[in-house]
Amino acid sequence: MTKTICCLILVLLIASCGTINPHKSSEKVYNEQIKSLKETIAAKEAIPLKSEPFVVIDSIAYRYNNQLLNYKDTLSKTETKILQNGIASEWIGTVNFNLRKPNFIIIHHTAQDSVQQTLKTFTLKDTKVSAHYVIARDGKVIHMLNDYLRAWHAGNGSWGKNTDINSSSIGIELDNNGSEPFSDLQINTLLALLTKLKKDYNIPAQNIIGHADIAPTRKKDPSALFPWKLLAVNGFGVWPEDELPCPPPEFNVEQGLQVIGYDTKNLSAAVIAFKLHFIQTEVNDILDEKTISTIYSVYKK
Secondary structure, three states: OHHHHHHHHHHHHHHHHHOOOOOHHHHHHHHHHHHHHHHHHHOOOOOOEOOOOOEEEOOOOOOOOHHHOOOHHHHHOOOEEEOOOOEOOOOOOOOOOOOOOOOEEEEEEOOOOOHHHHHHHHOOHHHOOOOOEEEOOOOOEEEOOOOOOOOOOOOOOOEOOEOOHHHHEEEEEEOOOOOOOOOHHHHHHHHHHHHHHHHHHOOOHHHEEEHHHHOOOOOOOOOOOOOHHHHHHOOOOOOOOOOOOOOOOOOOHHHHHHHHOOOOOOHHHHHHHHHHHHOOOOOOOOOOHHHHHHHHHHHHO
């Protein structure tokens, strides 16, 4: 009898181990983070302000500083006042607000060998990296962060004048080590996800780009095997004309890349990133006729 009971207990223990959530600890940390954010957002206290001896210049919207010499004629006709007393402050909640809205989608490949490895990376605090979505090779979607929250997926990068991509984007990671084709199931799921996100947040087609586009000196993802043309055909991104136009003699390649969005401080890296996206069979920094015409075609769009 005792032996039978012991066997039953062993079976129950084995069964319970099989249902343990391997991400339970990260879920606890996630909930704590959300609670902290809720408390921060919900805080309703006036911020105490201490007045510094600023010079306030009526009708001029810049700090009175070294620009004084440039604007001395204007300033001579302007009444100035020195504020040295404390500043009154109180909290009155407005009724007109909402959450911040993402305006970009950045596509990555994980550069890891399995989705399990990526999930582990994104659920360890020491890694300091995350994404909103991970799409597995079999097409399964793992949603890891609310779309309105700021994930840490883009790092240092820029697109046009936007130098804080994390604050304005949704990050999508595709389970891929960077040297293999993306599966049909994975791409079909990506298209479905992009359809929803683009509609939900009214994201412009040209704002669906890759990690290499925003960080050309650091990143190469998604790889040259990623089907950017397929995405563009479905309304996610832009693509050059099949018959490339001939750019005018005065067309400036560097300025063209800047208009598209690329950081050209390192022009060679910017050209390589552009080709990784638009000329995937010739990923190099050579500015030949085809490359210049392709840049011009995308620039016009």
